[in-house]
């Protein structure tokens with residue numbers, strides 16, 4: 001029995017630079033200050049990434065107002081694309 005595969009497919013793996021000077025994302029990155037345990041959230045909607053590369057580490061800078069500690073946390077942006085389901089005509 002021959003198995004049929006879909007003729008249209010999407011390759012989900014991507015490692016490419018986004019050509020966006022100021023890339024804002026509706027995502028919060030939260031970490032805890034190692035010196036005073038203050039919880040700090042960085043909104044990527046306010047703090048943009050400059051020309052981020054999908055699949056590569058991007059540093060997000062943290063600053064603690066409590067104790068003036070500064071540090072970076074690396075994040076990785078992934079991009080997913082899938083085929084939309086066909087809508088049946090009625």
Ligand SMILES: [Zn+2]
Pocket residue numbers: 033034035036037038064065066067068069
């Ligand atoms: Zn702190």
